[in-house]
Structure formats: structure tokens, C-alpha cells
Amino acid sequence: MTPTKETLTTETVMIEIRNAEKTFTMHLQGGVRLPVVRGVSFEVRAGECVVLSGPSGAGKSSILKMIFGNYRCDGGVIAVRHEKAMLDVATAEPRQILSVRRSSIGYVSQFLRAVPRVPTIDVVAEPLVATGTSPETAHAQAGILLRRLNIPERLWALPPSTFSGGEQQRVNIARGFISNLPVLLLDEPTASLDAANREVVVDLIAEKKRAGVAMVAIVHDDEIRRQIADRVVDVMTFAAAA
Amino acid sequence: MADAHAAHTDQPLLVADGLGKTYGRLTACEDISFVLHPGEVLAVVGESGSGKSTLLQLLATQLAPTAGRVSYRMRDGFLRDLASLGEAERRFLFRTDWGFVHQDPAQGLRMAVSAGANVGERLMAVGWNHYGRIRQTATSWLERVEIDVDRIDDAPRTYSGGMRQRLQIARNLVTEPRLVFMDEPTGGLDVSVQARLLDLVRGLVSELGLAAIVVTHDLAVARLLSHRIMVMKAGRVIETGLTDQVLDDPHEPYTQLLVSSILPA
Numbered sequence: 221m222t223p224t225k226e227t228l229t230t231e232t233v234m235i236e237i238r239n240a241e242k243t244f245t246m247h248l249q250g251g252v253r254l255p256v257v258r259g260v261s262f263e264v265r266a267g268e269c270v271v272l273s274g275p276s277g278a279g280k281s282s283i284l285k286m287i288f289g290n291y292r293c294d295g296g297v298i299a300v301r302h303e304k305a306m307l308d309v310a311t312a313e314p315r316q317i318l319s320v321r322r323s324s325i326g327y328v329s330q331f332l333r334a335v336p337r338v339p340t341i342d343v344v345a346e347p348l349v350a351t352g353t354s355p356e357t358a359h360a361q362a363g364i365l366l367r368r369l370n371i372p373e374r375l376w377a378l379p380p381s382t383f384s385g386g387e388q389q390r391v392n393i394a395r396g397f398i399s400n401l402p403v404l405l406l407d408e409p410t411a412s413l414d415a416a417n418r419e420v421v422v423d424l425i426a427e428k429k430r431a432g433v434a435m436v437a438i439v440h441d442d443e444i445r446r447q448i449a450d451r452v453v454d455v456m457t458f459a460a461a462a
Numbered sequence: 463m464a465d466a467h468a469a470h471t472d473q474p475l476l477v478a479d480g481l482g483k484t485y486g487r488l489t490a491c492e493d494i495s496f497v498l499h500p501g502e503v504l505a506v507v508g509e510s511g512s513g514k515s516t517l518l519q520l521l522a523t524q525l526a527p528t529a530g531r532v533s534y535r536m537r538d539g540f541l542r543d544l545a546s547l548g549e550a551e552r553r554f555l556f557r558t559d560w561g562f563v564h565q566d567p568a569q570g571l572r573m574a575v576s577a578g579a580n581v582g583e584r585l586m587a588v589g590w591n592h593y594g595r596i597r598q599t600a601t602s603w604l605e606r607v608e609i610d611v612d613r614i615d616d617a618p619r620t621y622s623g624g625m626r627q628r629l630q631i632a633r634n635l636v637t638e639p640r641l642v643f644m645d646e647p648t649g650g651l652d653v654s655v656q657a658r659l660l661d662l663v664r665g666l667v668s669e670l671g672l673a674a675i676v677v678t679h680d681l682a683v684a685r686l687l688s689h690r691i692m693v694m695k696a697g698r699v700i701e702t703g704l705t706d707q708v709l710d711d712p713h714e715p716y717t718q719l720l721v722s723s724i725l726p727a
Contacts, residue, residue, distance in 0.1 A: 247715035
């Protein structure tokens with residue numbers, strides 16, 4: 221399956237968010253309502269990395285999760301470019317969101333959801349195999365990424381669940397960056413990495429930009445932010461605290 | 463994945479419409495409607511007595527509903543009301559197009575005949591008659607579910623719980639069904655054995671492009687196996703959506719209670 225590649229220019233809007241909002245209602249705590257964000261509006265174009273800034277608890281991760289369809293959105297529009305059209309994730313059917321995750325949006329967090337018993341090389345190659353790349357090609361690319369992220373080859377046949385936290389994080393980054401998805405959401409991809417591996421991630425992000433990938437990132441390190449951000453969106457302007 | 467396959471996934475495989483079941487004044491299931499597409503895995507969660515097992519039996523025509531209907535897209539492409547099927551057609555569905563994995567493998571297996579015969583029997587039921595080919599297919603399925611082929615001639619009553627459950631899965635999948643019903647598939651197993659089984663089921667479901675309806679009280683099973691989830695309480699569906707969405711951002715008080723009751727890993 222070779223999807224006809226869409227020609228994306230730096231003018232192509234990949235994510236367009238208008239007045240999105242999110243409130244948690246905690247029924248077990250007497251129905252306490254926790255407003256998280258309100259009036260979230262920004263857009264991201266192809267080849268651009270937008271960094272969300274703001275203190276812890278301001279709702280940065282919630283916004284990423286809303287774009288990914290992991291958190292439900294209580295109002296507004298979260299339009300994402302999918303199959304050559306804009307699809308509103310806030311109102312999409314579960315099947316549509318799964319389709320978006322398969323072919324349009326990737327999410328890279330610091331935590332690997334451990335898949336028991338699956339070898340590392342397969343964990344990394346899986347997103348490519350799932351979209352039709354041959355296992356040989358996918359494994360070759362997985363190997364290149366693992367090597368760049370300093371995961372020694374003798375570990376590739378082992379399941380990552382046996383690895384250290386830092387190694388698991390790098391496996392997860394390799395898995396997140398291997399795809400050819402046009403939109404990537406990065407939730408602190410460099411947290412707790414050493415300087416050498418942080419540098420690799422910065423390079424990977426730069427390569428994705430050149431390939432026209434639109435990215436929304438959360439990073440706490442000022443130096444990394446300076447290196448990857450084309451624009452910074454201050455989440456405090458969407459503060460919804462009552 | 464083949465494009466031909468993808469083209470069909472826009473048409474629902476199974477449609478439940480206003481399903482209900484009452485026993486006298488007792489309501490087991492009420493007004494349940496949903497659509498399942500080919501290749502989709504739906505988890506039905508809730509505590510005991512929520513009606514989830516009754517729902518599974520209604521869907522699999524083990525029980526007749528007191529309200530509503532279930533329709534299924536037959537291999538000829540037509541959506542048929544299951545209540546309108548004759549007994550022969552229904553049996554045919556069960557032998558070929560459907561699988562049913564019971565919590566207790568003894569309910570889904572013939573405990574006194576060999577493992578090979580348990581798998582081969584399903585093939586014979588759909589007209590296979592070449593002993594060598596049946597044996598070969600049974601062998602390859604035992605390998606796929608990680609049962610030592612040396613045990614092919616042993617009866618499942620000599621197997622461990624985990625092996626029995628894997629054999630039940632092989633027996634169900636050997637005819638390449640399009641839809642598998644699973645009732646607490648890991649329910650009776652040790653935690654260590656559960657993980658292996660889940661991993662196996664997950665791999666097979668995605669490899670074969672199966673649709674599945676999995677009833678479980680275990681949210682971890684739902685998270686690992688399913689795309690979508692339906693939360694049931696007192697016979698009704700109270701919340702439904704993408705699995706990670708419902709589990710990470712539950713809206714209903716009862717779903718929040720279920721999610722918050724999971725012990726942290």
C-alpha cells in the first residue's frame with residue numbers, strides 16, 4: 221500500500237484549534253469541577269515546531285492529549301489534516317480517531333507502554349510495518365534509529381521491559397520518530413536524557429521539520445526549546461481557572 | 463493490509479439495535495445499540511450482574527432478546543437479522559464465521575479427545591476430509607498458540623489452565639472466523655499466564671484482522687485488547703468511546719469509580 225503522498229508546503233495548515241476547552245468533573249470528589257483550559261486557539265503548519273510553554277499544571281499535556289483524541293474536548297474545534305482534508309478530532313468517531321493515529325498523528329511520550337515479550341527491534345519497527353512497509357525495510361530503519369540513540373545492538377532482540385528507564389525512553393523515541401506521519405506530538409521527549417542523546421533528539425526533530433512534519437512539543441529545558449521552537453504558544457493565555 | 467479488505471471495513475459487520483432482555487420483572491439488558499466493524503475489537507466492561515454476559519449471549523444468539531434485534535453481515539455481503547436465520551444457517555455461522563471463547567476452557571473444548579482432534583474437528587465440520595491436511599493445519603495452529611507439538615495427541619484434561627485456554631483459542635480460530643466472542647478469556651488464569659495469553663490474543667487478532675467482542679471485568683484486559691469500550695451498569699450502557707479515552711478521561715461517576723479502583727502497577 222503506497223498512499224499517494226500529498227504535497228505539503230509550509231503554508232499547509234496541519235492543525236487548527238479554535239476555542240477548545242476542557243474541564244474535568246471529579247464525581248468521586250463530590251462533583252468538583254476542575255477547569256483546565258478554555259479558548260485554546262492556535263495553528264501549526266507543515267514543517268513547523270510549536271512549543272507549548274507554561275508552568276506545570278497549566279494544561280500543556282492536556283492540550284496534546286486532546287489533539288491526539290486521548291482526552292475528550294468539551295467545546296471548540298480541533299481540526300487535523302487527515303487524508304487530504306481537515307477532520308475535527310473533538311467530534312470524530314472512535315474509528316476516525318484510530319485512523320488518524322494510524323496515518324496522520326503520532327504521539328511520543330517519555331513513557332513506553334511496555335509490550336511484554338516483544339523484541340525491541342519489533343517494538344520500534346511496528347509503526348512502519350503497520351502502515352505497509354516491508355518488515356526488512358522497517359527493521360533496517362529501526363536499527364539505524366536505535367544505533368543513533370545509543371541502544372547497543374546486543375539489546376535489540378530483548379523486550380524493552382527489561383531495560384533501564386532511560387533506555388526504554390530512547391526505544392520509545394525511536395518508535396515515535398520512525399513513522400512517516402505528517403504530525404507529531406512530543407511530550408517531553410528529552411526529559412532525563414543525557415546531553416549526547418538530547419542532541420540526537422534535537423537532530424531528529426530538525427530532520428522531521430525538513431520532511432515537512434508539523435510538531436507540537438512540550439519541553440522544559442530552555443536550551444532545547446531555543447533549538448527546536450519555531451514558535452512558542454503560552455498556555456497561560458488559555459488559563460481556565462475559575 | 464489488502465485494499466480489498468479496507469474497502470469492506472466501512473460496512474458494519476454486526477449491528478445491535480435496541481437490544482433488551484428481561485426475566486419477568488428483572489431487567490438483564492436494556493436498550494443496547496451499537497455497530498461493530500470488521501477488524502474492530504470492542505470490550506464490554508462492568509461488574510458482575512451488570513448484564514455484560516447476558517449481552518454477549520444475546521449477540522451470539524445463545525439467548526433470544528425480549529426487545530430489539532441483532533443483524534450480521536453474512537459472507538455474501540448482506541446484513542441479516544439473526545432471528546430470521548434458520549437453525550442450519552445459524553449452525554453454519556458458529557462453525558465457520560464465528561468463534562466463542564469461554565472463560566472456562568472445559569466449556570469450549572472436548573476434554574476427553576486429543577488436542578489435535580479438538581482443532582481438527584472444527585475443520586471437519588466445514589467439510590475438510592483429508593486427514594494429513596487436517597493434522598498439518600492442527601499442528602501449525604498448536605505452534606501458533608505456543609503449545610508444544612509433542613502434546614498434540616494428549617487430551618486437554620492433561621493440560622494446564624493456560625494451555626487449555628490457548629487450545630480453545632486455536633480451536634476457534636482455525637476456521638478463520640470473522641468475529642470472535644470472548645467471555646472473560648483470562649478470567650480463570652494466574653496473572654503471569656494472563657499476560658502471555660493476552661499478548662498472544664492481541665497478536666492473532668491484529669494479524670487475522672478479526673473483529674471481537676470481549677466481555678471482561680478487568681480494565682487492563684480491555685486496554686490491551688480493545689479499540690473501543692462500552693461500560694455497563696444495571697443492564698444499560700452508561701459510557702462508550704475509544705478505549706484509552708474512556709479509561710484516561712472517564713466522564714460517568716461509575717466509570718470514574720471503576721478506573722480509580724485499579725491498583726497502581
